[in-house]
Amino acid sequence: MSSYRYLRSSFAFHLYNRGFSTEAATATFQQPKVAVRTQQSDPTNHTKDDVGKLYTMPMNVRNKLFPKYILPKYFEQLSDTFHETNIIVRQPAVELIDYLKRADYNRPVIRYVIYGKYGCGKTLTLIHAMNYAYNNNFIIVYVPSVWRWFHWSKEVVSAERDPAIIDLPLDASAWLKHFELTNAELISKLDLRLSKTYEWTRREKSVENSPLNELVFFGINRAKFACQVIDALLYELKNHACQNSCKVFAAIDGYNGFFQTTSRLKTAERVQLVPANVSLTHSFSSFIKNDWNNGAAVLVADDHATVKGHYNFHLPFHLLQKAGVESIDPFIPINVPEYSPLEFQNYLDYLEEKRWLQRPEGRDEIDFITQRNPRLVNTYCANR
Incomplete structure (x- = not known):
């Protein structure tokens, strides 16, 4: 017998005499739990039976709707870490999607307001609804964060058309780029065209009956006119929706930020500005008026889109204030609470x-x- 076999047999005999066994020497291993997932990957089919389950947003949909730095930071980091975008199907999202499915789009646009305490999932509820809209061929007009425009804008200039109005050209151009990424393919498929001519300079104009995508590309490449292009784009989308050429889904996160009385924006003379001075405020707050049909507007009332003194409030009437409520009245409120025990x-x-x-x-x-x-x-x- 070789020395190795002798030592091995001696060690086994020693364990036997000590009463040890291989089962006792093996560490206990507990299999990790596995989350329950819904079989319905399309939010259109989500019902109350799916509440509490996970659904995975396809990567191609996520990349179109939510490119880098658009999703909430903590959620984007988690999704990048796990290499998948999973969302809990929650009751508020199912309720909102059910409203969207049963709405009569021949009537004036319905406004829905998502509200809730900080961190409860208002933005993810909006994201869930946007996935539904994307799958059902809505043109999506998405403002990821009103707060960023009024706190972290890179360039502030007076509008040539009205010195009392302030333009944020770089932010407007970036918004158009995101809009193009999300909607260019659908707009081309629907063959949407301009209803009139827009003249920017003596030499530059967007001619009537030219493709709508050309207007968007012009705003991306000529940031100076980006805010005016947004006005024209939103007008054209309303016009096409009323003619049943397309369906439009407006999604604005932090909508109450448009109605605050302070911001970090300052002019070249160091004069502090308020959101009411900014052209983008007028563009998007006017867009969601119910003077058009064949669309929906889903808005988030977020306490972090307000001044610090209002962080303790989360109800729409506190956050939107009188001007904000009047701009969207009547609306349907959607409350987002904390997780249920099942979720x-x-x-x-x-x-x-x-x-x-x-x-x-x-x-x-x-x-x-x-x-x-x-x-x-x-x-x-x-x-x-």
Whole structure:
């Protein structure tokens, strides 16, 4: 017998005499839980039976609707880490999509206002509804964050057409680029064209009956006129919707930001501006008036789109104030609460499945600390 075989047999005999076994020596391994997923990948088919389950947004849809830095930062980082965009099907989203499916689009546009406490998932509810609109061939007019325009704008200039109005040309051009990414293919398919001629300079004009996409490309390449191009684009979309040439889905996150009395914008003379001075405010607040049909407007009332003193309020009438409420009255409110116990447990199952939740036995602790607030759940689990 070789020395190796002798040592191995001696060690086995030693374990036998000590009462050890290979089963006792093997560490206990517990299989991680697996989240429950819905079989319906299209939000059009989501019902109350899917509430609490996960659905995966196709990557091609995400890249068109939500390019880099458009999604909420924490959600984008999590999606990039897991290489998939999973969203919990929640009751507010199912309710909103049901309203959209049953709406009479021959009547004036209906306004829906998503509201709720900070971090409860208002933006993700809007994203879920946008996925529905995209799958049902709506042209999507999406403003990801009104707050950014009035706090982080790169360029502020007086409008030549009216010195009392302020343009944000770089932000407007960036918005047009995002609009083109999302809608250019559908606009070409529908063959939407300009109803009249728009003259920008003596030499530059967008001629009647030219493709609508050419107007968008002009605004992207000539940032100086981007704000005027947005006005023209929104007018044309309303016109085409009223003629039943297309359906339009307006989605504005932080809509109440248009009606605040302060901002970080300043003129070259260091004079502080308010959102009412900005042309984009007039463009989009006018766009969602109910003077057109064949569309829907979904707005988010967000406490973080307001001044700091209003962070404790989350109800639409507090956030929108009188001017904001009057601009969209009547509207249908959609409340987004914290996770239900079912949604909470299934989401933790998903984090455990992805090995993101390192201490599965700490679920009660997570529940107590976060009160099932979706954003806090993500933040707390990421730091454990």
